[in-house]
Amino acid sequence: QVQLVQSGAEMKTLGASVKISCKASGFTFPSSTMHWMRQAPGQSLEWLGWINAGNGNTKYSPNFQGRVTITRDTSASTAYMELRSLESKDTAVYFCARASSQCKSGTCSYFFDSWGQGTLVTVSS
Amino acid sequence: SSELTQDPAVSVALGQTVRITCQGDSLTIYYASWYQQKPGQAPLLIIYGENNRPSGIPDRFSGSSSGNTASLTITGAQAEDEADYYCNSRHSSGGHYVFGAGTTVTVL
Numbered sequence: 001q002v003q004l005v006q007s008g009a010e011m012k013t014l015g016a017s018v019k020i021s022c023k024a025s026g027f028t029f030p031s032s033t034m035h036w037m038r039q040a041p042g043q044s045l046e047w048l049g050w051i052n053a054g055n056g057n058t059k060y061s062p063n064f065q066g067r068v069t070i071t072r073d074t075s076a077s078t079a080y081m082e083l084r085s086l087e088s089k090d091t092a093v094y095f096c097a098r099a100s101s102q103c104k105s106g107t108c109s110y111f112f113d114s115w116g117q118g119t120l121v122t123v124s125s
Numbered sequence: 126s127s128e129l130t131q132d133p134a135v136s137v138a139l140g141q142t143v144r145i146t147c148q149g150d151s152l153t154i155y156y157a158s159w160y161q162q163k164p165g166q167a168p169l170l171i172i173y174g175e176n177n178r179p180s181g182i183p184d185r186f187s188g189s190s191s192g193n194t195a196s197l198t199i200t201g202a203q204a205e206d207e208a209d210y211y212c213n214s215r216h217s218s219g220g221h222y223v224f225g226a227g228t229t230v231t232v233l
Contacts, residue, residue, distance in 0.1 A: 035222070045160075045168065045211055047222040059220040095167055102174045110215045110222070111158035111173040118167050 002026040004096055004116035011122045012086050019082040020119045022096030029077040030054045033099040035112060036070060036081040038092040046092075050099065051079060086123045093118040129157075129212050129225035136231040137202045145197045145228045147212030157195035157212045159188060162227075168211060172197055199230070207232045 007021040022034065036048040049060035051070040058070050069082045079096055097112035129149040137143035147157055156175060160168035170179050172188035185200045195214075199206055212225040 037224075044226045045213075045224040047213075047224060049221075061221055097168075100173075102177070104175060107154075107156060107175075108215075109156035109158060109174040109177075111170055111213070112160070112168070113170050113173075113179060115167040115169070 002098065002114045004098065004114055006094075006096060006116040006119045009120040009122070011124070014086060014088065014123060014125050016086050016123075017082060017084040018086060018121050019080055020094055020096075020121070022079045022081075022116050024077045024079070024098070027098070029072075030074050034070075034072065034079040035097045035099050036068075036079075036094065037097065037112075038094045039118075040089070040092040043092075045095075048081065048083075048094075053079065083121075086121075088123050088125075091121065091123045093120050095119075128216070128223045129214065131210075131212060131225035131228045133226070134229040134231065136233055137199070138233050139204065140201055142198065142200045143202055143230060145199075145210055145230070147195045147197075147225050148193055149214065149223070149225075150193055151214045151217040151223065152190060152193045152195050154217050155214045156190060157188070157214045159186075159195075159197045160211045160213065161206075162209045162211065163207075171210075202230075202232050204232050206230060 003025045005023045032053045035050040051058045053072045072079045096116040098114045100113045101110045159172040162168045176188045187198045189196045209227045211227045
């Protein structure tokens with residue numbers, strides 16, 4: 001079955017960087033597109049970006065452009081998300097998810113059909 | 126701020142029907158997808174496309190759309206449906222994505 005397993009919780013200081021991994025199994029990783037989201041305490045989900053695991057192409061949220069980098073290692077079936085220059089507002093649970101799509105009568109739906117368990121990143125001074 | 130607008134909270138009596146809405150310009154181009162999230166858990170996809178449920182999602186969950194509004198309906202709400210529900214779609218301007226602020230459903 002499809003499974004996404006993320007790395008463990010991280011505690012970082014202001015200005016540091018964090019890199020989280022997301023190991024995939026149960027599907028053909030190079031044929032997938034992997035997304036990263038986050039959720040601050042008590043807040044909604046926020047989309048950070050995606051990577052095409054086959055060709056490595058990426059797209060980032062304008063809110064994080066320049067501060068986030070998503071990479072992958074196809075030999076390890078793993079996606080990574082690095083966030084730099086951490087601020088206290090970056091304290092959140094970070095999720096990876098696999099994307100799928102369906103188009104019908106010219107209208108498409110893009111959705112996240114499998115999610116990792118989440119990784120808590122705590123940023124403090 | 127979200128570019129998809131959801132009501133913050135709704136309540137429904139056990140066994141009754143509740144509709145959650147999501148409004149945004151991107152929904153005139155793309156279908157929304159809907160996610161259920163319970164405390165301490167990852168989101169779970171419950172509706173995608175015109176009205177599709179992944180395997181294992183009860184048929185009391187259904188989706189619809191009209192113009193710039195997508196709706197999620199729970200017909201015969203159960204106690205275990207108490208959760209936060211988020212809509213999501215691809216942004217109308219290109220390859221990035223947006224989530225609604227979420228709707229908390231309370232089953233009375």
